[in-house]
Amino acid sequence: MAEVITTDVVIIGSGLAGLRAAIEAARRSEGKLEVSVVTKVHAMRSHSVAYAGGTAGMLYPDEGDSFDLHAYDTIKGAAWLADQDAVELFVRLAPQEIYQLDHWGMPWARRPDGRINQRRFGGHSFPRACFAADKTGLYAMQTLYDTSLKYDNIKFYHEFFVTSLLIEDGEFRGITAIELRTGDFYLFKAKAGVLATGGAGRLYSFTTYSHSSTADGMAMAYRAGLPLKDQEFFQFHPTGLVPSGILISEAVRGEGGYLLNNKGERFMKRYAPERMELAPRDVVSKAEMTEILEGRGFEGPGGLDYVLLDMRHLGEDKINERLPHIRETAIRFAGVDPVEEPMPVRPVAHYSMGGVHANIYGATPARGLWAAGEVACISLHGANRLGTNSSIDCLVYGMLTGRQAAEYAMKNHIRDVSPEKVANEEKRIFDRILKGATGENPYQIRREMQDTMSKHVYVFRDEKGLKEAIKKLKELRERFGEGHVADKSREYNTNLVHVLELDAMLEVAYVVARAALNRTETRGAHTRLDYPKRDDKNWLKHTLIARGPDGEPQFSYLPVVITKWPPTERKY
Numbered sequence: 406m407a408e409v410i411t412t413d414v415v416i417i418g419s420g421l422a423g424l425r426a427a428i429e430a431a432r433r434s435e436g437k438l439e440v441s442v443v444t445k446v447h448a449m450r451s452h453s454v455a456y457a458g459g460t461a462g463m464l465y466p467d468e469g470d471s472f473d474l475h476a477y478d479t480i481k482g483a484a485w486l487a488d489q490d491a492v493e494l495f496v497r498l499a500p501q502e503i504y505q506l507d508h509w510g511m512p513w514a515r516r517p518d519g520r521i522n523q524r525r526f527g528g529h530s531f532p533r534a535c536f537a538a539d540k541t542g543l544y545a546m547q548t549l550y551d552t553s554l555k556y557d558n559i560k561f562y563h564e565f566f567v568t569s570l571l572i573e574d575g576e577f578r579g580i581t582a583i584e585l586r587t588g589d590f591y592l593f594k595a596k597a598g599v600l601a602t603g604g605a606g607r608l609y610s611f612t613t614y615s616h617s618s619t620a621d622g623m624a625m626a627y628r629a630g631l632p633l634k635d636q637e638f639f640q641f642h643p644t645g646l647v648p649s650g651i652l653i654s655e656a657v658r659g660e661g662g663y664l665l666n667n668k669g670e671r672f673m674k675r676y677a678p679e680r681m682e683l684a685p686r687d688v689v690s691k692a693e694m695t696e697i698l699e700g701r702g703f704e705g706p707g708g709l710d711y712v713l714l715d716m717r718h719l720g721e722d723k724i725n726e727r728l729p730h731i732r733e734t735a736i737r738f739a740g741v742d743p744v745e746e747p748m749p750v751r752p753v754a755h756y757s758m759g760g761v762h763a764n765i766y767g768a769t770p771a772r773g774l775w776a777a778g779e780v781a782c783i784s785l786h787g788a789n790r791l792g793t794n795s796s797i798d799c800l801v802y803g804m805l806t807g808r809q810a811a812e813y814a815m816k817n818h819i820r821d822v823s824p825e826k827v828a829n830e831e832k833r834i835f836d837r838i839l840k841g842a843t844g845e846n847p848y849q850i851r852r853e854m855q856d857t858m859s860k861h862v863y864v865f866r867d868e869k870g871l872k873e874a875i876k877k878l879k880e881l882r883e884r885f886g887e888g889h890v891a892d893k894s895r896e897y898n899t900n901l902v903h904v905l906e907l908d909a910m911l912e913v914a915y916v917v918a919r920a921a922l923n924r925t926e927t928r929g930a931h932t933r934l935d936y937p938k939r940d941d942k943n944w945l946k947h948t949l950i951a952r953g954p955d956g957e958p959q960f961s962y963l964p965v966v967i968t969k970w971p972p973t974e975r976k977y
């Protein structure tokens with residue numbers, strides 16, 4: 406029987422979005438509500454600590470930047486698939502979040518006059534990335550975590566793995582979770598919730614993401630009847646370090662680093678003559694893959710062919726001051742000191758533009774449940790996110806959703822949860838998965854899933870490859886069975902956790918592949934070699950995907966909101 410915890414607001418996830426939401430909910434309720442943060446890893450091990458390069462915000466209108474410029478860059482970067490009303494709201498709220506973090510103690514880099522410094526990032530027409538060396542995420546998370554500890558009404562449940570969202574009659578009622586330390590099963594009943602479980606980077610083998618970015622929240626929402634949106638759009642960052650996939654931040658190119666092919670050419674002049682290396686990520690990744698496929702790359706280990714990222718000309722002092730972590734990473738993980746040699750890089754799975762469908766304020770279709778951060782698709786980033794727009798999305802939408810969840814909880818009561826639903830979830834996990842022994846070795850299945858996604862649902866896609874991926878993913882689902890757990894113990898059963906994560910990833914990978922096959926055009930990060938043109942007539946629309954009764958995705962569409970900027974050709 407599940408142990409029951411009753412709380413006011415439950416925040417699922419403790420990354421940038423979850424912590425910001427928790428602080429805002431606690432603040433807004435002035436101590437009257439209990440805010441529970443439930444997170445499968447300790448808060449300070451959330452993926453967000455790894456974000457590096459910066460956080461966007463329009464700070465200096467006196468120097469020529471403006472809200473409209475930030476909005477336009479974001480919308481053009483998104484290949485016109487972003488909802489422009491949402492983007493306009495987002496860019497206006499961004500600066501206040503930068504200053505809010507500053508007031509809470511964030512050590513933003515400063516200009517000589519003491520004002521917050523900003524660096525250039527791809528697709529932004531103005532330097533608007535606020536940063537703290539190349540460890541911005543670590544400092545931002547520390548700032549938020551320290552701040553959250555000052556609120557007595559925020560309660561942390563570290564290392565609780567959430568297994569399902571409980572939605573009845575279109576209304577959020579709570580969640581189920583396993584306490585990893587004991588293996589005990591819990592029902593959290595709550596008046597309101599914020600889903601902030603991050604992205605799905607681990608669908609791929611060559612990825613920048615933490616091992617915990619396993620699409621759990623997307624799968625939970627999808628299974629609970631909420632639609633996913635624009636799942637075909639997965640970002641491949643141009644500079645994943647070969648062979649590990651660890652990110653070499655765009656900050657390197659922002660500080661003046663450039664890309665070279667095997668002829669020593671700065672090849673970006675052929676693809677984005679104006680912006681060069683600072684074109685948006687979809688443009689640079691496609692350029693790199695074209696160079697590699699046309700024989701102008703370098704042969705890498707295990708098929709990981711690459712191009713070079715050179716920052717030697719920046720000089721050792723600047724590298725040590727602005728990019729110390731990048732230097733250390735390249736030395737440790739590629740055996741290359743970037744002060745002396747260029748780094749081997751290639752496109753790497755980096756960001757889910759798609760996610761749980763949410764409106765301009767982060768509300769999901771379930772009353773009482775909001776979504777924030779990378780798990781959500783608002784949609785701000787459309788077909789391609791600009792660098793540094795994600796962390797600020799987490800902060801802005803963490804703030805907005807935390808506030809609304811608190812306001813909702815102050816007006817509503819705890820509702821009953823169907824005991825049958827909770828009992829079924831407990832049986833699924835402990836009787837069918839933990840005690841049962843159906844299916845093959847999950848680690849083998851995970852490897853094959855990641856290889857399939859990396860081979861067929863990568864930068865360049867076509868019908869044949871996508872159909873192969875779909876067939877393979879179906880086969881893997883069958884071979885997975887209910888999930889094979891070899892370790893039968895309850896305490897700290899990481900084997901069980903990996904199986905539950907793989908269950909989620911198989912669900913979401915299948916949706917991503919199906920959505921990629923469905924969209925017969927090329928837009929932003931979704932490049933179909935068999936449909937090489939953007940097709941606004943048929944495809945200027947969002948894909949909504951609901952889980953049908955047979956478990957298969959059901960597609961429907963939503964129009965893109967255009968306010969001021971009609972779609973035009975995208976040139977850089």
Ligand SMILES: Cc1cc2nc3c(=O)[nH]c(=O)nc-3n(C[C@H](O)[C@H](O)[C@H](O)COP(=O)(O)OP(=O)(O)OC[C@H]3O[C@@H](n4cnc5c(N)ncnc54)[C@H](O)[C@@H]3O)c2cc1C
Binds near residue numbers: 451454
């Ligand atoms: C290497 C790297 C560098 C980046 N650099 C930048 C940058 O410079 N600027 C920028 O704007 N963006 C950057 N990004 C993107 C940005 O880091 C992410 O989009 C952002 O951190 C996501 O934050 P989040 O709060 O949505 O989720 P996360 O930080 O991923 O947190 C997810 C939370 O959900 C919890 N969770 C997940 N599943 C469960 C479950 N089943 N049960 C309980 N809890 C669960 C986890 O414990 C975690 O606390 C970078 C990304 C990478 C990979």
